[in-house]
Amino acid sequence: MAKTSIPCSWHQRKLMKRMEQLIAADAANDLIDVDMNNFMAEVVERSSTIPVVVQFWAPWCGPCKQLGPVLEKTVFAAKGKVRMARINIDDNQQIAQQLRVQSVPTVYGFYNGQPVDAFAGACLLYTSDAADEEDSVD
Numbered sequence: 001m002a003k004t005s006i007p008c009s010w011h012q013r014k015l016m017k018r019m020e021q022l023i024a025a026d027a028a029n030d031l032i033d034v035d036m037n038n039f040m041a042e043v044v045e046r047s048s049t050i051p052v053v054v055q056f057w058a059p060w061c062g063p064c065k066q067l068g069p070v071l072e073k074t075v076f077a078a079k080g081k082v083r084m085a086r087i088n089i090d091d092n093q094q095i096a097q098q099l100r101v102q103s104v105p106t107v108y109g110f111y112n113g114q115p116v117d118a119f120a121g122a123c124l125l126y127t128s129d130a131a132d133e134e135d136s137v138d
Contacts, residue, residue: 008123
């Protein structure tokens, strides 16, 4: 099955796989738009009880529009084990600057009040079998 996508490096696929594991393993079936007024409560404090995936996005960003629904579907499939927060960088530049977001989409994983991992960019999401096959050396 042929799919068009933005090429991903091995490191991007590894980070995406780790983020998927975080979501699948221990991560809220809800999605919230976050701003300066609720970032501390909804991301930092909330991540002490449940992992929070934070997507930095912009309305004009094509890759954000591709990645967002994939993240949402994955979070919803986790059935309450993870929460997703979205931050529009155009409206919340201060948060993006504090976390040194340089491009969108950028995704952070927060756990126990701290960012634990991040990746930037959108790429084709592989099933674990497909990713393992592509990463293997013949």
